[in-house]
Amino acid sequence: GNSVTQMEGPVTLSEEAFLTINCTYTATGYPSLFWYVQYPGEGLQLLLKATKADDKGSNKGFEATYRKETTSFHLEKGSVQVSDSAVYFCALVYGNNRLAFGKGNQVVVIP
Amino acid sequence: GAVVSQHPSRVICKSGTSVKIECRSLDFQATTMFWYRQFPKQSLMLMATSNEGSKATYEQGVEKDKFLINHASLTLSTLTVTSAHPEDSSFYICSARDLSQARHEQYFGPGTRLTVT
Numbered sequence: 001g002n003s004v005t006q007m008e009g010p011v012t013l014s015e016e017a018f019l020t021i022n023c024t025y026t027a028t029g030y031p032s033l034f035w036y037v038q039y040p041g042e043g044l045q046l047l048l049k050a051t052k053a054d055d056k057g058s059n060k061g062f063e064a065t066y067r068k069e070t071t072s073f074h075l076e077k078g079s080v081q082v083s084d085s086a087v088y089f090c091a092l093v094y095g096n097n098r099l100a101f102g103k104g105n106q107v108v109v110i111p
Numbered sequence: 112g113a114v115v116s117q118h119p120s121r122v123i124c125k126s127g128t129s130v131k132i133e134c135r136s137l138d139f140q141a142t143t144m145f146w147y148r149q150f151p152k153q154s155l156m157l158m159a160t161s162n163e164g165s166k167a168t169y170e171q172g173v174e175k176d177k178f179l180i181n182h183a184s185l186t187l188s189t190l191t192v193t194s195a196h197p198e199d200s201s202f203y204i205c206s207a208r209d210l211s212q213a214r215h216e217q218y219f220g221p222g223t224r225l226t227v228t
Contacts, residue, residue: 004154043218045219
């Protein structure tokens with residue numbers, strides 16, 4: 001089937017620290033991959049995406065590279081800010097534009 | 112642009128009653144909307160795909176008679192939880208696809224917190 005796995009637990013780090021959130025997937029073929037972000041009290045927003053192997057999605061200083069060899073799409077940011085505190089979801093698309101999501105990771109950035 | 116609203120943002124109802132949740136695309140047209148359910152510390156689970164002018168497509172394991180979906184216009188889809196029970200308490204989220212945008216782009220509403228007592 002189609003599924004997404006994210007690393008367990010919240011992530012707490014200091015401002016300007018390096019952020020990595022792991023995401024691996026199981027899918028038929030090579031689906032488009034996404035990272036969504038949910039700020040407190042708001043709906044999910046698309047952060048970045050990659051549509052084929054070796055593509056790198058980037059936005060707001062965040063990056064993720066589509067790695068078919070390791071079926072991964074890890075999210076990284078070199079220097080986080082307090083405003084990056086949010087929940088981050090990894091997802092893939094399958095079927096008729098349906099999305100399968102990971103469990104999400106709460107990121108808390110401390111000043 | 113591309114704003115999706117949900118109403119109400121939170122609702123408390125008694126067991127056995129029905130609750131309707133609205134999902135609206137405010138500044139774009141959406142032939143397809145999606146309904147998700149999210150449990151605490153869990154991922155979003157797709158419940159059904161709502162298609163304007165036709166019947167919704169439900170995911171395996173989702174009771175279509177329990178969760179009634181109506182997509183009456185290009186900007187409105189409703190989810191009615193019928194004869195609600197405490198186990199239906201959850202966070203319900205909708206998303207909508209913009210007809211004019213990239214194929215996979217979905218825009219999400221802020222969610223509705225349902226509590227059944």
